[in-house]
Amino acid sequence: MAKGKLSTRQQRMLTFIRDFLRENDYPPTIREIGRACLISSTSVVNYNLNKLEECGLINRNLRVSRGIQLTEAAPRNLVPIPLVGRIFASEPVPVPDAPASFAPDEAINLTRDLVGDGADLFALEVRGDSMIDAMIGDGDVVVMKRQIEARNGDLVAVWLNDSEETTLKHFYLEDGRVRLQPANPTMQPIYAIPANVRVQGKVVLVLRQMEAI
Amino acid sequence: MAKGKLSTRQQRMLTFIRDFLRENDYPPTIREIGRACLISSTSVVNYNLNKLEECGLINRNLRVSRGIQLTEAAPRNLVPIPLVGRIFASEPVPVPDAPASFAPDEAINLTRDLVGDGADLFALEVRGDSMIDAMIGDGDVVVMKRQIEARNGDLVAVWLNDSEETTLKHFYLEDGRVRLQPANPTMQPIYAIPANVRVQGKVVLVLRQMEAI
DNA sequence: CTTGACAGGGAACACCCGTTCTGTTATCAT
DNA sequence: ATGATAACAGAACGGGTGTTCCCTGTCAAG
Numbered sequence A, B: 001m002a003k004g005k006l007s008t009r010q011q012r013m014l015t016f017i018r019d020f021l022r023e024n025d026y027p028p029t030i031r032e033i034g035r036a037c038l039i040s041s042t043s044v045v046n047y048n049l050n051k052l053e054e055c056g057l058i059n060r061n062l063r064v065s066r067g068i069q070l071t072e073a074a075p076r077n078l079v080p081i082p083l084v085g086r087i088f089a090s091e092p093v094p095v096p097d098a099p100a101s102f103a104p105d106e107a108i109n110l111t112r113d114l115v116g117d118g119a120d121l122f123a124l125e126v127r128g129d130s131m132i133d134a135m136i137g138d139g140d141v142v143v144m145k146r147q148i149e150a151r152n153g154d155l156v157a158v159w160l161n162d163s164e165e166t167t168l169k170h171f172y173l174e175d176g177r178v179r180l181q182p183a184n185p186t187m188q189p190i191y192a193i194p195a196n197v198r199v200q201g202k203v204v205l206v207l208r209q210m211e212a213i
Numbered sequence C: 001c002t003t004g005a006c007a008g009g010g011a012a013c014a015c016c017c018g019t020t021c022t023g024t025t026a027t028c029a030t
Numbered sequence D: 001a002t003g004a005t006a007a008c009a010g011a012a013c014g015g016g017t018g019t020t021c022c023c024t025g026t027c028a029a030g
Helices: A008-024 A030-036 A044-055 B008-024 B030-036 B042-054
Strands: A058-060 A067-071 A078-087 A107-111 A121-126 A141-146 A155-160 A165-174 A176-181 A190-192 A197-209 B058-060 B068-071 B077-089 B107-111 B121-126 B141-145 B155-160 B166-174 B177-181 B190-192 B199-207
Touching: A008 A044, A008 A067, A030 A044, A044 A058, A044 B042, A078 A141, A107 B107, A155 B190, A165 A197, B008 B042, B008 B068, B030 B042, B042 B058, B077 B141, B166 B199
Parallel strands: A078 A121, B077 B121
Antiparallel strands: A058 A067, A078 A107, A121 A141, A141 A197, A155 A165, A155 A197, A165 A176, A176 A190, A197 B199, B058 B068, B077 B107, B121 B141, B141 B199, B155 B166, B155 B199, B166 B177, B177 B190
16 A cells, blocks of 8 residues: 555645654644644544555654654665765776774765665766866766676776776677766767776765855 | 854753754744743743844844744754656756745755755656666766856757757857767867757756765 | 752543444445 | 445544743852
8 A cells, every 4th residue: 555645634744744844843743733723523533644654654652752754864865975086087086995894084975866775885076177078067966886796887997007096987798898878969989808807886866055045 | 243252051951952942843942942941930941042142143033932043053954856757858948937936845855055946947857768878877966056158168958950869968159159078088069150059957966876876 | 957959759630532332425336 | 124334523642842930059259
């Protein structure tokens, strides 16, 4: 019973709970919800709260006053991702060695729906315009997953042994050779033998923040 | 009576309230605080809560169950941003009219350190490769701030009246004409008279999510 | 020694709040 | 018609919850 459609009343209750929580920092009671949504009976509020819980939109703590949690605001929705360094074209990716060595010196928090459980993820700030053919510019932050191998189509960071540079390209292994395809479709791919490319990780997310909102 | 020193008991209560709030998303009751801090009497908890309020560390809503707010970091750091539509080169940006009409049908949650308080913000999904000179590709999500005017250097979405298209460029007003500079430094700017450009909003954040983490 | 402020304990009160039970109404397939 | 089911209304029950009142002990100032 994942997602029955919400009735008008249920939708109204949900937005009220959101607004109330934003205003007061604690959830409303059943009677406060009823008063705001013009529901005279507490049992009806209770009935619809159960419906909302069945849809996975809220969590209820039974027998606890104001025991309503919005699943979207649940604290475990935030995943901290360590910002481990910068990425240059002229240097390999500084992949963090110890996965568990959680360095909270600098981290960015992202929601679980963007990055999953955050396992094996780390973030890098891009320096220079060398990744421009991957549509990634100076100052962008890339979130990467640490892995050695790549599947066809993955956008990966690779170190090219002969030219000694790091680059971000889509990876394709075909006919015994590696095709590295720029994300920008107007640019040409480059080809290499497998022994020449060392996959450093796979790009999961690109984040570009303009200064001065 | 701004800041008398906190007793051990008061400090313990404060950290318990923090932990409880982090875990449950709603504040504890007086008796729950007492149980956790080994205080047998509710009046003592009440007494020390008043002390904490006098120090400005919490706010109390009298006669309301669980009516405790932490003054420090209380506001939620997740900001919901409505995903209002798609952006094509051939059509104007679908700027949402009503700012207060909170449409939770589809929204992306981002942290406050990325987007501030989220005022006047909305998100659009980019369709097509027409924004490629702004380093924005098909499937990217752009978070925009609704505004009519732009300052020099802003990355804005503009509607060009004569060519009838939407484009994302850096905005510069110089010598009475508008210079629209692609974000990709290898590409050339275009020039237009101010009457020809209509600013639709300013890009605050670009988000590119790879499928299949 | 008395006094007053301060910190704490215990119990009772009155209201708040979630729950549950009994109906009522409307829709719909049988 | 008929039974099933969803949605809703009202009322009552019992426990949760903030508040208040009275008490004890400590400690420094008078």
